[in-house]
Amino acid sequence: MMDPRTSAQDVMRCDLCETALVQMHCATCLVNLCKACVGEHFSADLSNPHRIVDVKDRNSTLLYPGCTSHEKERCEMYCNPCHIPVCSTCLASSQHLGHELLKVSDVLNMKIEMITKNKTELNETIIPTYQDIVSDVRNRMSQLEKKYGDLSAAITKHGEDWHREIDKLVQKLKSEVEEMKTTQLHTLQKHLDEVNKKISDINDEINSMDDALDSNDFSKVFSLMPNVDEYKNVPHKILSSLPKFNPGRIQEELGKLFGTLSSISVRSEEHGYSIKTTQKSPEAASSPVIKQLLDEPQTVTTIHTEYSHNLYDVACLSDEEIWTSGTGNMKLYRIKQGSLLKSITTKTGKIPEDIAVTNSGALVYTDFSDRTLNIVKNEEIQTVITLQGWRPHNVCSISSDDLLVTMDNDDKTQSKVVHYSGSTEKQTIQFDDQGKPLYSSDYKEKYISENRNLDICVADCGATAVVVVNQAGKLRFRYTGRTPAPKNKPFYPRGITTDSQSHILTADYYNDCVHIIDQDGQFLCYIDCGLSDTWGLCTDTNDNLFVAQCRNKQVKKIKYLQKN
Incomplete structure (x- = not known):
């Protein structure tokens, strides 16, 4: 015998009378009703806040989850530290007092x-x-x-x-x-x-x-x-x-x-195949080559910049050209000749907090003084984001060509990483699973980079640690240096970058060196090469390391890997 609710060419029938055509829908109970049965459905359970909508709108209605602690309650909020949806009764209790709450x-x-x-x-x-x-x-x-x-x-x-x-x-x-x-x-x-x-x-x-x-x-x-x-x-x-x-x-x-x-x-x-990723050069786009760390890293060349005071950051535009930043402006140099190609002054004339180059070759920089993230195209500066209540620190371009930005709030009590696609905020990374801050909040630099395995790596100067979270923002590990250090001074990370082998490289300012750790936080070696006042770092598509030296205003290009 045919089911009367699905007979007559599969038209939808009322879940109560099973004969009349469906006209309404209870979004609370997920029941299909005819108009005549709506009243009966209400009277069957007066304790439930039934929400009746036209049947054609049933798929556009958000189905809020039921509360696991309070029967028949629906949860319209979400407790971020506890990782659970909560209802209004839960919120009235002290269980989630002071917790970060989000809309479901x-x-x-x-x-x-x-x-x-x-x-x-x-x-x-x-x-x-x-x-x-x-x-x-x-x-x-x-x-x-x-x-x-x-x-x-x-x-x-x-x-x-x-x-x-x-x-x-x-x-x-x-x-x-x-x-x-x-x-x-x-x-x-x-x-x-x-x-x-x-x-x-x-x-x-x-x-x-x-x-x-x-x-x-x-x-x-x-x-x-x-x-x-x-x-x-x-x-x-x-x-x-x-x-x-x-x-x-x-x-x-x-x-x-x-x-x-x-x-x-x-x-x-084991390494015969690999997942495809977007690369910046034909060599990097080919199958990954296994490379070993050199016993003795070698300085390939030294670029003398023309800053009046200090040099802070370096970013590779290509394997032939690098952007640098220092007092008030950003300069583009040809690597081989060390020649200056162009110089761009920030909108405010202040020192850019950080610079990065997108996959498409655009220069971006953060301006701490006016709370902005800016992009330079055809030597014209466009402000992409202006923050309210927060000040940007450091920035990096990731494989999707989106941007990651580290920032502190105005009263120095909070710090976070924000993922932007254009001017749209896609993700915020701020707390660990216990609701504790992942990063220090003291207006000190927090250089950032994305690893090949899509981990987000932050050199947190204020915490004297490299903090690594996965793509979802879950803490993977903290690296706090290695003893003994080259100059037996405390670990003080500044710049950070990654390479094709998923190594994480961070500048140690006090010890005048660069630490190399693997993707799981295990120390591998130091790079010294006569470095001093190490600050910004970047790598090119051939895994050459560029180190910005603050006080002598030089950039060193260093070879530290060899093909196996």
């Missing part, structure tokens, strides 16, 4: 934005990487087929010289070739199946995201935890060696020297 709708939007970004990363970087792996494996399988065919042809040609008495030996060796080929093709086919399974799993993740994004159910969206990081660990690359046919001389013993096949090997190469 705002948290939902941030969550949707994060899911959308993860979905974009899966679609635009991870899936193409896996598809490239499939293409690579299939191509190598095709090459194997051709080369094994050539190998069989060589054996056949050699066999013709030995006439009938060696036909059996020829067939034996060809059989061995086929077995070897079958073994290697089987291994690659298995690898191909695993990669295709990964792609299927990724598509399942994307479908789950689509379901959540298409839903207005907050609980469904909020409970979704995309497992993107799992797929960033791409499969190892399977490398195979081909056997060689070594023909023997006819004059020598037939069975031994007609020819033999070398053995084959199949091994897994």
Whole structure:
């Protein structure tokens, strides 16, 4: 028997009477109603604040989550330190007193934005990487087929010289070739199946995201935890060696020297594939090259800048040109000749707090004095953001070409990192999981950089620590220096940058050196090279390090990595 609610070409029927057409919708109870049954639905539960909307508006209504502590209460606020939605009754209690509260709708939007970004990363970087792996494996399988065919042809040609008495030996060796080929093709086919399974799993993740994004159910969206990081660990690359046919001389013993096949090997190469990322040069855009730290870093060149007082910051425009900043202006230098190409004065004439270069080649700078973030295009300065109640410190351009800015509030009680896309604030990073501040709040520099694994790295001068959080703003680790230091002075970080190996490099002002740590915060080595008053840092696409030396107003270009 057909369900009366779904019969008649699947028209929607009232959930109460099950006969009349749906005209209304209770956004509180998620029930479809006809107009005649609305009153009955209200009287069935007078304690619930029913919200009745036209059925065509049901999907545009935000489904606020129910409170886990107070039955029938809906939560329109979100407690950030506790990471839970809260209702008005919760707010009236002392449980969340003094906690940072956000609108559920705002948290939902941030969550949707994060899911959308993860979905974009899966679609635009991870899936193409896996598809490239499939293409690579299939191509190598095709090459194997051709080369094994050539190998069989060589054996056949050699066999013709030995006439009938060696036909059996020829067939034996060809059989061995086929077995070897079958073994290697089987291994690659298995690898191909695993990669295709990964792609299927990724598509399942994307479908789950689509379901959540298409839903207005907050609980469904909020409970979704995309497992993107799992797929960033791409499969190892399977490398195979081909056997060689070594023909023997006819004059020598037939069975031994007609020819033999070398053995084959199949091994897994961990860094054979990598996730695609946006790069600034053809070299950086190619597959990542494993590089080792040099035992003795080398100074490649020294650029003498023309600042009247101090030099603070350096940013690479390209592998040939660098921007620098000091007293009142910003100067562009050609690296090889050390020649000045142009000079730009800030709008206020004050020292820029920090400079950075976007992926598109635009210069950006922060002005602490007038609370602005500015961009320079065709030597014209445009103010992108003017802060209220906060003052900007340092800035960096990230892989998405968005900007990260560190800032303190006017009364020096709070500090945070803000992610901007244009002039739009996309994310704020301020507290850890216990609700404690991640960064010091004392108007001291907080240089910032994004690592290749998308961690956000801050050299917090006031906290004398490098603070590293993941893309979602969760604390990963704090690096507080290493003892003994080159000059046995306290760790005092200034500039910070990262390289193609996901190393984090930070300038130690008191010890006149640069610390290199890995992406998990483990100390690797110091760079000294006769440095003094180390301040701003940057790296180019070839992993050369540029160090701005404050008092002598010089920039040193240092080579510290070599290809393996």
